[in-house]
Amino acid sequence: xxxxxxxxxxxxxxxxxxxxxxxxxxxxxxxxxxxxxxxxxxxxxxxxxxxxxxxxxxxxxxxxxxxxxxxxxxxxxxxxxxxxxxxxxxxxxxxxxxxxxxxxxxxxxxxxxxxxxxxxxxxxxxxxxxxxxxxxxxxxxxxxxxxxxxxxxxxxxxxxxxxxxxxxxxxxxxxxxxxxxxxxxxxxxxxxxxxxxxxx
Numbered sequence: 372x373x374x375x376x377x378x379x380x381x382x383x384x385x386x387x388x389x390x391x392x393x394x395x396x397x398x399x400x401x402x403x404x405x406x407x408x409x410x411x412x413x414x415x416x417x418x419x420x421x422x423x424x425x426x427x428x429x430x431x432x433x434x435x436x437x438x439x440x441x442x443x444x445x446x447x448x449x450x451x452x453x454x455x456x457x458x459x460x461x462x463x464x465x466x467x468x469x470x471x472x473x474x475x476x477x478x479x480x481x482x483x484x485x486x487x488x489x490x491x492x493x494x495x496x497x498x499x500x501x502x503x504x505x506x507x508x509x510x511x512x513x514x515x516x517x518x519x520x521x522x523x524x525x526x527x528x529x530x531x532x533x534x535x536x537x538x539x540x541x542x543x544x545x546x547x548x549x550x551x552x553x554x555x556x557x558x559x560x561x562x563x564x565x566x567x568x569x570x571x
Contacts, residue, residue, distance in 0.1 A: 443472035483512030
C-alpha cells in the first residue's frame with residue numbers, strides 16, 4: 372500500500388521487517404520476492420548501490436531455488452541499475468538473459484519491463500531505431516496490463532528519445548500522455564492513502 376501511495380521510505384521499512392521474519396521462518400521463495408520488491412523501492416529512490424545489492428540477493432536465492440521467474444525479475448532489476456549508472460552494454464547482456472527466462476514463464480508484464488529497459492539501453496548507445504521499437508513494444512504491453520506507472524515511465528522515455536532526435540511535436544505528445552497518467556496515479560495514491568488510514 373505504501374509503495375502504491377508513492378511513500379517509498381515507509382515501504383522500504385516494511386519490506387525490511389518482512390525480510391527479518393521470512394529469514395527466521397526459512398521462507399526462501401518469499402525472500403526472493405521481498406528482496407526484489409525492496410530492490411524496486413531502492414530503484415525508485417535512486418539508491419543504486421542498495422538496489423543492486425537487493426537484486427543480487429534475489430538473484431542468488433532464485434538460482435539456488437531454480438526459480439526462473441524470480442531470476443528474470445532480478446536480472447531486469449540489475450539491468451536497470453546498469454542503465455542508471457551509464458553502462459548500457461552490461462544492461463543489454465542481463466536483459467538478454469532475463470528475456471530467455473521470461474519466455475519460460477510467460478510473464479507479459481515482465482516482458483514489458485525488459486523491453487522498457489532495453490529501449491533505455493539502446494537510447495544510451497545512440498541506437499534510436501531499436502530504442503523506439505523496444506519502447507513501443509513496452510508501451511503496448513503496459514496498456515494491455517493496465518499498468519499506469521510503467522506506461523507513464525515508457526511515455527517519459529519515448530519523449531526523451533524523440534527530443535534527442537529533434538522530433539519536438541511527437542515528444543510533446545508523449546509528455547502530455549505522461550502528465551495525464553501521472554495525474555491519474557496521484558488521484559489513485561490519494562485514494563490509497565485514505566484506505567491506509569481507514570485500515571490503521
